[in-house]
Amino acid sequence: MASQKLFEAFPTLTSKEWKHKIQAELKGADYNETLVWESLEGIKVKPFYHNDEFENNVTVHTSVSEFKILQNIFVHDVAKSNEKAKNSLSRGAESIRFTIENEAVAITELMANLPLENVTYYFNLPFLSKDYCAALNQFATANKANFIFLNDAIGQLVAEGNWFENLEKDFENLNTITKTSAFPFLSIKSGIYQNAGANMVQQLAYTLAHINEYFNRIEKINHAITIEVAVGTNYFFEIAKLRALRILFDALKKEYDYTFDCHIVATPSKRNKTLYDYNVNMLRTTTECMSAILGGANAIGNLAYDAIYHKDNEFGDRISRNQLLVLKNESYFDKVNNPADGAYYIETLTEQLAEKALALFKDIEANGGLITQLIEGTIQRKIKESADKEQELFDSGKEILLGTNKYPNKNDKMKHELELFPFVKQNPRKTLITPVIEKRLAEKLEQDRLALEE
Template identity: 75%
Template sequence: MSTNKPLFSDFETISSKQWKQQIQYELKGADYNETLVWESPEGIKVKPFYHHDEVEESNSNFAINSPKETFKILQNIFVHDVKKSNERAINTLNRGAENIRFTIENETISIESLMQNLPLEKTTYYFYLPFLSIDFVSKLKDFAAKNQAKFIIQIDPIGQLCKDGNWFENLENDFEKLNTISKFQIPTININTGIYQNAGANIVQQLAYTLAHANEYFNRIPAINQPITIEVSVGTNYFFEIAKLRALRLLFSTLAKEYNHNFDCHIIATPTKRNKTLYDYNVNMLRTTTECMSAILGGANAIANLPYDALYHKDNEFGDRISRNQLLVLKHESYFDKVSNPADGAYYIENLTQQLAEKALELFKDIEKNGGLITQLIEGNIQKKIQESAAKEQDLFDSGKEVLLGTNKYPNKNDQMKNDLELYPFVKQNPRKTLIVPIIEKRLAEKLEQERLALE
């Protein structure tokens, strides 16, 4: 047998038309489109098979700027006690974490104390700041320069507006400060798109709002000379979520070129909270595993897994270790880090990517035609569209058509959770005066869980 003979060359090539004819024959008279083609919430009709002779010419030259390096395992650490946070960072890096993200709410903390004895050369440190301070960012920049450390700072005034309903101060002051900060030689601009997904936006909306979110920064900050960080929540629709991240890179690259921004976006992926459950909580590990797989195959730069008990437990060593080990297994035992851009050439995923990108671009153009994201948020149109999408998904869950095992299907009636709640796992009510109606994150199972807790 010749070693130069192409694999499968002995088999006759079968066209998509022949496949469809055979499928139609096997259906014994049933309608092909009604039986096998289904439509997603984004309006995408999904076929039962995809074939190379149906790939559009626009798809044949499909190119995604995939990350040059494999994904990094990111550990989240909320900084309350600086000494304990420093010890925890050292410990988690020794146990498999590759990058650290500190959430800092107090700008008086000592950077030197927080970073004491931490490895700086090969580790990236993220700093999520829910406040806007030129002085604090300047301290971070100076420390990074002095110690040759790689810092990525996550500041997102528009994300603050979406979540809280108010700016940090006001639009003018926030962008004046952000313009100053953006001139530092360190990545500072963050786009938190997770709020759209966790509130119930469909994938096309998530992509379009992310693009509009980025466009506001490009328009209001003259020269962004560092990569923009985009934080993404990943849902459980496996192939669609892979395509979502790929479409995001494609769309961002297209937009960035218009502003002569020559950096690829830096994507941090985290599993969604929307489908996580209080009861039968161990199923959350299965959900986060497939969501992390989607993030890896979609090309995320870093992944911060969500602990299975994050809804109702405070940060704890066991939950963190399990969530970190899920990524370690995917990386070192399942070899998810061995292939660059593994979704390339998958006709189904490339078709989904193209359709999602086209639909999102169309919606993005409509948002821009009507004043842009900030204007649409102030007018309440974005919130209204997300609520409509969330209501449709909630109806599917309530009717049992969208299944969360252990919650709306095969629930364990003996499962008791009332005495295990360290955190309040439902939407918190905080009536106050705001500039806009905030976008509210809400899980699908909340109403059902509240009913069950009341009966315990």
């Protein structure tokens, strides 16, 4: 009864009445020009959203309680990687993503004495080998392990400009793997689109077209597809992006009579990370991980605050893992499923992103599909156009990275801290297509600052 009286004390106002009040407060300024802004995706964002203007509830099942804390491990030394995996799992990690450089890595040595129950192990493979997948499959089956293989031949073409071998051979290998694998074996490395500067509509459409190429070229897929996404700093848009991705995937899979779900693995973007005032990167990755959780990612591998200029190190890994532990165990982000349901703003963004991405996807398919448009250079050109727009906003100060193009600390010195080269690497080589190049917004500014350091 108390709650009923409380709500009765406040009369219901229509959106028209709210707009009238806002217009009065603006004292003659134009409502649309002053308060409505347009995103890089062409979405006009209003200052408020009201239920009398909201027609459809966007149904997206996001089981937030299932999200797992993922630790990334690059396997250079098998014994050290094994120890690092054990240590990470004992300190809060719930799943491991091994990046294996070559087929010489022995699975039995890498997995020695690692816990197998309730832990998912991802194997990021920068090579395509049906024999190695068979070895992984054999080990996992014999030991009742939960493995996910991350093979992406199209992702190799996008990032490197060449197939592993060639189109026919790569898909022949993938068709062999799908017939023998008892575990998910296919990944969509869509993070490259975000890190290269594609807007969210492009990211979704290119990811969907990426998936559709596999649906068309692989005879029968029997397991969930893993989609590896990069999450940027536009908080509510990123929540909506992941929700829209599930809507689009569900719509596409029905056309092929598939029933499996997609498995989303999220990682914070590198595009907005900075060399100077690097501790701000922790704030950026925190909000990005929050977006990933609320958007419904199944697993989240955080990015260390110093990842762009330091080699893997225990401190950076621990801090990045602890950020997720705080969100999960102290901020209770894993306690409510479908947390964005009923939020008019997020649901409206979800619907608009999905609709715009679907229209772009249809255009891509009408013009030959993703691979054809990559060979023609259309995808690369569109990403560059979007990236240039965002770069212009950064260069003009309209898009702000605190500590870098706003309130920089002039006393910061980074020249002697660089263990990794933090800028785009020039690697001239013969390629089938122009590769999609990841590039951070602050690179030019940072290079200029480094050149002035004594």
